[in-house]
Amino acid sequence: MPHFKADxxxxxxxxxxxxxxxxxxxxxxxxxxxxxxxxxEAVTNIIVHGYRGAGEITLDITADGNDLVVELRDEAxxxxxxxxxxxxxxxxxxxxxxxxxxxYLIRQSMDEISYRRTxxxxxxxxxxxxxxxxxx
Amino acid sequence: MSDNLxxxxxxxxxxxxxxxxxxxxxxxxxxxxxxxxxxxxxxxxGAEYLVLDMSGVDYLGSAGMRAIHAITNQLSPEESSxxxxxxxxxxxxxxxxxxxxxxxxxxxxDIHDNLDEAIAAL
Numbered sequence: 715m716p717h718f719k720a721d722x723x724x725x726x727x728x729x730x731x732x733x734x735x736x737x738x739x740x741x742x743x744x745x746x747x748x749x750x751x752x753x754x755e756a757v758t759n760i761i762v763h764g765y766r767g768a769g770e771i772t773l774d775i776t777a778d779g780n781d782l783v784v785e786l787r788d789e790a791x792x793x794x795x796x797x798x799x800x801x802x803x804x805x806x807x808x809x810x811x812x813x814x815x816x817x818y819l820i821r822q823s824m825d826e827i828s829y830r831r832t833x834x835x836x837x838x839x840x841x842x843x844x845x846x847x848x849x850x
Numbered sequence: 851m852s853d854n855l856x857x858x859x860x861x862x863x864x865x866x867x868x869x870x871x872x873x874x875x876x877x878x879x880x881x882x883x884x885x886x887x888x889x890x891x892x893x894x895x896g897a898e899y900l901v902l903d904m905s906g907v908d909y910l911g912s913a914g915m916r917a918i919h920a921i922t923n924q925l926s927p928e929e930s931s932x933x934x935x936x937x938x939x940x941x942x943x944x945x946x947x948x949x950x951x952x953x954x955x956x957x958x959x960d961i962h963d964n965l966d967e968a969i970a971a972l
Contacts, residue, residue: 722880726854729876729909747945754911758879815912815953822952 720761720769720788728773729754732784735775740848741782748823749782752840755816756786756795764790764836777846784824784842789835795820796829855881857888861897868969869897870940874906877914877946885914889921899972900925901965903940910946915953922959934959938968 716731718724729750736749753773760771765788772787795817820827826841855875862868869892877885889900900921904910918939925936939961942950950956962968 722878725878725880726876726909747948750909751911751945751949754878754909758911758913762879815915819912819949819952 715772715774718757718771718773720765720767720771720790722758722761725754725757728757731773732775736782739775739777739782739846741777741845742847745782745842745845749784749842752820752823752842753784753786755820756784756838756840759793759795759816760786760788760790760836764788764793766790778841780844780846782842782845784840786838786840787835792831793836794829794831795838796827854878855884857885859888859892862901862969864969866899866969866972867897868899868901868972870901870903870965872903872906876909877904877907877917878909878911879913882913882917885917886920889917890924893921893924898925899936901938901940901968901972903965904943904946905941907942907946910942910949912949912953915949915955918955918959936972938962938971940965940968 718728732750732753733746736746741749757771769788769790774785776783798817820840824840825843828839830837855873855877858872860870862870871888871892873885875881892900902918922934922937926934937959939959941963942961947961950961960971962971
């Protein structure tokens with residue numbers, strides 16, 4: 715399972731990994747922007763608001779039938795992004811809460827988001843439905 | 851340090867003090883500060899109006915939008931909640947334009963696909 719250092723300098727590599735893995739799994743090209751965005755925002759939140767220092771992030775991308783499933787694991791302090799409230803930002807001034815913009819983008823880009831706190835840390839699962847079309 | 855974002859600055863000829871920031875690369879949490887710093891330097895250097903040329907930006911996330919928001923506030927602190935009269939955005943990719951729209955930034959920052967038009971709108 716691919717591991718990445720919790721370092722903002724890794725973001726472009728992580729986005730490349732998402733693109734390559736999703737394409738290899740047969741994800742339709744029109745879904746790639748949403749996937750890159752959701753993973754980048756989730757990883758950014760883990761680095762900036764979770765670890766706030768050194769750490770490691772595991773990123774697993776798999777196909778489940780026609781759905782694409784992204785699993786992110788980290789050992790940062792507990793944070794449940796599915797519990798945070800975000801509304802549609804009409805006035806940007808209203809969106810100064812940490813990670814609020816990013817969470818909103820994740821919710822708009824993916825169909826399902828679930829969170830689990832395990833003994834090992836945080837586990838975030840994001841699902842995008844009906845985007846895997848290629849022959850595997 | 852990152853070389854994921856390059857920023858070129860040019861001063862436009864004309865009555866108004868307009869500078870164009872040409873961005874090439876990714877605008878994410880890793881490069882957000884680079885853009886804010888370069889914009890601050892340009893504004894401190896006398897620029898009163900900015901055009902952000904995003905035609906070379908291959909990724910825009912929420913961190914990039916935060917930088918753009920900070921720049922609009924720096925250009926016109928007195929009208930931070932209104933449509934920005936001093937900043938225009940040029941030629942974002944469809945994905946970047948979608949982020950603008952999803953976060954509601956299109957309601958206060960104009961997007962143009964032509965530099966002359968963007969400058970004329972300032």
